[in-house]
Amino acid sequence: MLNRVKLLAAAVSVSVCAIAATPASATTVFFSGFETPIADTNNNGWDVINPLFEGWAVTAGPGIEVQKGNIGGANPYAGNQKIELDSDFAPDSNSAMAQSVNLAAGTYEFSFAYLGRTGDVNTNGIGYSIDTGVLADTLVTGVRSDGWEIISHIFTLDTAQTITMNFWASGTDDTRGGYLDNVQISAVPLPPAVLLFGAALGGLGWLGRRRKKAALTA
Ligand SMILES: [Ca+2]
Ligand SMILES: [Ca+2]
Ligand SMILES: [Ca+2]
Numbered sequence: 352m353l354n355r356v357k358l359l360a361a362a363v364s365v366s367v368c369a370i371a372a373t374p375a376s377a378t379t380v381f382f383s384g385f386e387t388p389i390a391d392t393n394n395n396g397w398d399v400i401n402p403l404f405e406g407w408a409v410t411a412g413p414g415i416e417v418q419k420g421n422i423g424g425a426n427p428y429a430g431n432q433k434i435e436l437d438s439d440f441a442p443d444s445n446s447a448m449a450q451s452v453n454l455a456a457g458t459y460e461f462s463f464a465y466l467g468r469t470g471d472v473n474t475n476g477i478g479y480s481i482d483t484g485v486l487a488d489t490l491v492t493g494v495r496s497d498g499w500e501i502i503s504h505i506f507t508l509d510t511a512q513t514i515t516m517n518f519w520a521s522g523t524d525d526t527r528g529g530y531l532d533n534v535q536i537s538a539v540p541l542p543p544a545v546l547l548f549g550a551a552l553g554g555l556g557w558l559g560r561r562r563k564k565a566a567l568t569a
Contacts, residue, residue, distance in 0.1 A: 377460060377537035381452045383407070384533050386430045389417045396422045399439050404448075411519065412446025413438045418530075428464035428499045428532035435468065436477060436520035437528025444526045447519035455511050458539045461486065462503040464532040467493040476521035477529040481506070481514050490521055492529065499532070505539065 387405045389398040401414030409415060416438040419431055427433040438446045467475030476492035485506050493500065508514075520528045 377539050379535060379537050380454065380459070381536040382534070383450070384430050385417060385427075385432045385434045385531070387432075389419070389432070391419070396420060404434075407448040407450045410447045410449045410517070412436075412443060413440045414446055415448055416446075423468055423527075423530070425466055425468065425495065425530060428466070428530075430532075433466075433530045433532045435528055435530055436518060437468075437474070437522070437524065437526055438520070439526050441526050442524055445520035445522075445524045445528070447517065449515055449517045451513050451515045452536060453511070453513050454508055454536070456508050458505065458507045458541060460503055460505050460537045460539050461516070461535070462501055462537075463534040464499050465491050465493065465502055466499045466530040466532075467495055467497060468527050468530055470494050470496070471523075474523035474525055474527055475529045477531065478517075478519045478521040480517045482517065483515070485514050492522065 383405050385405060389400065391398055396419040397416060399414040399416050401409045403409070404415045404417065407415060416435040417432055418427075418435060420426065423435065425433075436446045436448065438444050461481060463479075465477060469475055472492045472494055475494065476490055478488055478490050479502075480486050480488045481504075485508075486504055489504075491502055516534065518531060518534075522528065
């Protein structure tokens with residue numbers, strides 16, 4: 352029994368050192384901040400782009416509305432540009448976009464910044480999903496006064512896969528909707544040390560239970 356205790360203690364100590372030496376830092380594998388310069392054909396700080404902007408393909412509606420600075424009354428979450436998918440050219444302004452990324456097997460965090468443009472949650476919605484089978488259709492909505500919020504989902508791929516991110520304007524088709532910025536996918540490494548650490552803790556727990564039982568029966 353003494354040998355087993357020493358062995359477990361050693362394993363825990365090694366694991367703790369490994370975690371301290373190599374923190375599990377996320378690596379960005381995809382990023383779109385919508386900062387690609389626009390032609391600004393409207394000459395007032397915004398444009399509707401179709402069929403492609405920063406790798407995003409327009410899949411429905413008139414296009415991706417890119418806004419500079421505080422057009423629409425709100426600054427971008429980061430940088431100088433944000434986008435709106437309830438685009439322009441009423442009455443069919445709600446638009447959608449998609450982009451595919453090749454990912455290796457692993458665990459990832461998908462995130463983006465969202466802000467509702469108006470005071471009406473029924474017109475500010477943005478739907479999103481990740482094909483195929485990674486993330487079902489999900490809706491985010493809010494109002495301007497909520498401020499920018501970061502939406503985040505963790506997912507794991509058992510094998511390498513091409514995934515497709517989809518975003519679409521949801522709600523009243525009225526040229527005003529939700530803002531998007533900083534769409535990102537980060538690899539979340541699970542270092543072997545964490546697994547070893549977990550196994551060691553599990554082993555100690557098992558040992559503790561064994562000891563308790565032994566004491567009770569003694
Ligand atoms: Ca931006
Ligand atoms: Ca718009
Ligand atoms: Ca709308």
